[in-house]
Amino acid sequence: MGLPAGKTSVEKLAEKNGVQFYRIKSDKFKTTRIDLFFMDNLERDRASGNALLPSILKRGCASYPSVTEFERKLEELYGADIDGGSLKKGETQLISFHMSHISDRYTLGNEKLFDECSQLLMCILEKPLIEENGFKKSVFAKERDNLIDYIRSRVNNKMRFSMTRCIEEMCKGEPYAISEVGSEADALLLTPQNTLELYREMIQTYPAYVYISGEVDDISIQNFIDNFISMGRGNIKSLKTSPVQKNVSEVKRIDESMDVNQGKLCLGFRTQVDACSPDYYPLVVYNGILGGDTHSKLFQNVREKASLAYYAQSILEKYKGLMIILSGIEAENRGKAEEIILKQVEEMKNGNISKEEIEATKKALETGMKSMQDSQGSIVDFFMSQHLTNCTEDFDSQAEKFKSVSMDDVVRIAQNVQLDTVYFLKPNEKASGEGNE
Amino acid sequence: MNYNTQFYEKVGETLYEYRHESGLKVFFVKKAGYNKKTAMFGTNYGSIDNVFKVQGSDREIEVPDGIAHFLEHKLFEQKDGNMLDKFSRLGASPNAFTSFTQTVYYFSCTDLFEDNFRMLLDYVQNPWLTDENVEKEKGIIGQEIRMYEDNAEWRVFFNLLECLYVKHPAKLEIAGSIESISKITKELLYDCYHTFYTPSNMIVVVVGDLEPEGVFSIVDDMIKFKDRGKVEKRYPDEPEELNSEYREQKLSVSMPLFYMGIKDNKRVSGAELLKRRIALSIALNDTMGRSSTLYNRLYEEGLINDSFRFEASLDQAFGFVAWGGQSVDPKKTAEIISGVLKELAEKGIDEKSFTRIKKSYQGMYIRSFNSVDTIAREVMDTCFNGTSYFDVGKIYEELDVSYTNNVIREVFNNKAALSVINPL
Structure with missing residues (x-):
């Protein structure tokens, strides 16, 4: 029974200044999305700052300085979603951003959502709330507190906590022991200024991958790519690989x-x-x-x-x-x-x-x-x-x-x-x- | 073969519906281009169904807490081995869950759908219980219960239900307690099975890139059991008042956790239930969603964080709205929220916000059709509540701000209860 399902593939659209753009081919979904990943080496003195960036950026941008207004805009766009986070794969830290919306054909009047939604994503990436050459103080302070609370709260889920502790002990001295959200001690060293600097480094120097999937026309995609690469890029950082060989002398x-x-x-x-x-x-x-x-x-x-x-x-x-x-x-x-x-x-x-x-x-x-x-x-x-x-x-x-x-x-x-x-x-x-x- | 076919334009999906001669309802949703196929076989029987008349007798019994969930575990065991192994050998991934009102057995696979589907339909009709295998399961479920005892989010939720309900069994732990499951016997499990696992009390849902005739003819071939008649279950009369306003427990957590809720005393079913549920969700979103003034005030004041959630949980047998998350000061937070809810109950929500939030919920409804598992789950859940998931689109069209404000007045004038987990 059933038809053979279509092949899922990926096509590279462009590569410029260390940003690679891909189009995912699969036409069965009812949503359109952009997923983008900035990558950095997982390092103690950078992990907390990197993890803090998406949290700060989500709290508003030049065109939408109030979160309430930003969230209301997303609701008007049929519950579009813009989010970000931090994860690790091996000894690479990934700062991720995500945008998704329902495909145009499911809107009430065949509205075109991609351009507006991708502009909102660009707004939080490109135009964060800044004062005195640092992130807006109130936003920074709140999000750093939240990050610390989040780090402390890993004890709440005992299964995940025990696994994290096992890995920390096992990989002591190796970068992999570092959490994808860093540590409380390192988070305390962050300031609105040095975090803004880190943000600029991310935008300008971290290798990045962008994936676009779902129904969207080529012109809209091209516009998004053009906008993205118009953010200045400098020397692209090179990533280390994660060594896996290790002989255990004693358990x-x-x-x-x-x-x-x-x-x-x-x-x-x-x-x-x-x-x-x-x-x-x-x-x-x-x-x-x-x-x-x-x-x-x-x-x-x-x-x-x-x-x-x-x-x-x-x-x-x-x-x-x-x-x-x-x-x-x-x-x-x-x-x-x-x-x-x-x-x-x-x-x-x-x-x-x-x-x-x-x-x-x-x-x-x-x-x-x-x-x-x-x-x-x-x-x-x-x-x-x-x-x-x-x-x-x-x-x-x-x-x-x-x-x-x-x-x-x-x-x-x-x-x-x-x-x-x-x-x-x-x-x-x-x-x-x-x-x- | 006689079945109904209905195309739903708004979501671009087709629902096929078949009524087996035994009274079993069967639904199929075709998802062209999807590799994954999911099949669910569920009974309208969950943790709250603990007082009932045993089929074929006049005996009304009260069974130990956690028995529906225990039976779910035991059905996987068959005379010739464990069903989990058999599904795995065919590359399928089987599972089951027990909720307040349902027990559902399911698998998902990409190949060999027919073989797997036949197995699912077969084993749910054929329990194989022995004194020995019932005893063995007590160790495994005992550890499942212990795991939940340490789960703060689970605890804060059930402690809230304990506050909300004076008598209703929704307050009981789904898996029961170590003590209650110790009383479970083979005979009691069979009483439950024979009462609730009867075709007219059950539903089959299949979602995937398949053909309806194929799916329905397998059902015809495999369904052997005969209907044993109407289920007679009884719930206690739940008073409108709260059981208690506050409950607190200490666990190893980094900061306090709270969950707050209000009981909905009006019982509805069918499309009305869905409509009420959506209206309450919109009300909650307007009051405490991420776009609300309240959410952002509490967030800025450091009283809540990203973990904050809300839900409108409505079923034919019980209903409540609830919200919560981590907070450095649950009592203060609860007080502020109560103040805003009082205002909500008086003034209702305005047309503009209502329209905006409704649009956002319509978008989420569309999104849910991306996942075969979500579709299967929702089709089953809505059918057990006497309606159809595919009618949700129509309900959104009908739903207006005055209806929503009526529901708001009915619910948000009731008193809220607060459950708190404090660090040790």
Whole structure:
């Protein structure tokens, strides 16, 4: 049943002064969007400032100095969305901006939304609120406070917190240990002036990638590109690559206590595999068999057989060659859980993998590669990641690579996976949280 | 084969509707060009349905909290193995969820849709429960419950419901407690299953690049169970008053978290429910959305941040509006918000803001059709509430400011409750 779905592809429209413009070809969506990414090396003294930039820029621009007016304008444009944020991929920090609106044909009177929406995006990028050669003080102060609150609030989500702490301990001394939003101490060093300087550096020198997708005519796209490159550019910064090779001499063990009910066990591994190397494909299959899905060894053994946990999974950090295993358990079951988890890692090394396990994983990857093409955001993320790592595979060729992975490839990858850090977020003896009204 | 076809021009989508002879309703939405196919099989049975008459008897029973969710977990287990494995072998990704009012089993796949769809329809009709596999699940669900105990956002939400409801089971944790699930037995699970998993109480929704005949004929082939008759469930009479105005708990969080809400005492269903829900959303957006004076005042004063959210949660059986996020001073924030809501209840919203916000919501409605999962979820949810997601476009056309202001007066004159999580 069903027609063969169209191929999703990307076309390079222009490259100028370190900005690359791409058009994503896929016509099934009801929204039009621009995604743009400024990239910087992930460094301690820059991370907080970089992360603060989108928050400040979103708070108004020369044509819309009041946020209320800006937001009302977006509502009038059928709930158009303009947003920004900070993320990391390996040891690269990405400052992202995003604009999206519904396609013109769904408006009440066939209105043209792209030009107006892209101008709003350009306004916040190009014309921030400035005073005394710094960002507007009130905006800066508020957003820096919010950034610090946000950094502190990472403790709220215990699963993510334990994973972040595991990575921090594991990558101590490496840039990857730095958070995508930096640290409180570094945020405190920021001023309206030095942050404005950083903003200028971003606009003028960071390599940038721009993706346009959905229904929009070529003239509007060209106008947007012309506007974008009319912002001055200087010497384009070169980005470092993220080293993935690291031999572990001794496994680190970190226990931290907190007033929680459930303990969180996190095991960090080095896979020694580069994001764009041929070994990446068998690594993804390896991870899938071990802890990627409900058929995986971790899910089956920690949850289904031993009933120790609700979740037990492994996650890859593609760009840094890391694998993290996570599970939420009772404190008293910590030893048992760790033993079962490490046993599964050993089973992988010993090649105790059934044909069903590898086949199910490869099918899941195929489904994943196809499903990604049904989301505009996922398509952008896929191509941006490929461009960032200089990988040339597209959806179809990458799917082929996964298909051709053999059992031997997986077992070979398993030999190089090394445990680096065991982190346990331990409930305090007297766990609170109940009945303390 | 006899089914209805309806093209909806505003959203550019076609809905196919089929009524199986057993009474099961089946919906299909074709998404040309999409790789992903999603199928859902759901029953109008959730955590709040804990007092009911067991099918085929005159017995009315009250079951332990969390049993609908427990049954959801157990249905995956079949005599010849776990369904999760079987779907995975075919490259599909299966899952299920239990809400206040629904239990829904689903999968998404890109290939082998027919095989996967047959499996979904089959296993939901065939529970396989043993004393042993019921016991085993208590460990897994126990850890799920423990995980939520540490989740501040979840806690602040359920503590608010505890404040809002005196008797209504919407205040109960969906997964129950370690104590309540310890009382769950195979026999009780079968009582629930036989009562609520009956064709006329269930819906199938399929979304993807498929053909309607194909989808409906698989349903014809696979649906074997016969209808066991009308479900008789009972909810307690909920008084209009709050259970309590304030509740506070301490957890390991960096700063206080608050959630505030107002109970909607009027019960409606069908298109009226959707209309009321949209009207309340527009009212909330006007008062405390990002474009509002209040939001920006609280933001500038450092009383709220980016985590602030609001919702209008309306169902046939219960309804409330709620809002909150992180705040250094929840009580002060709540006081300011209450002041503005009092004004809202008196004055209502003006035509200009109403029109602007409505336009923005119409845009979000269009956006929702980008995702096969969202479409499937909404089609099911609206059908269980006696209406259709595809009528939302029409509702936007009908909805005007005077209707909205009536709803505002009905709801925002009620007292608000406040739930707070403080750092330890």
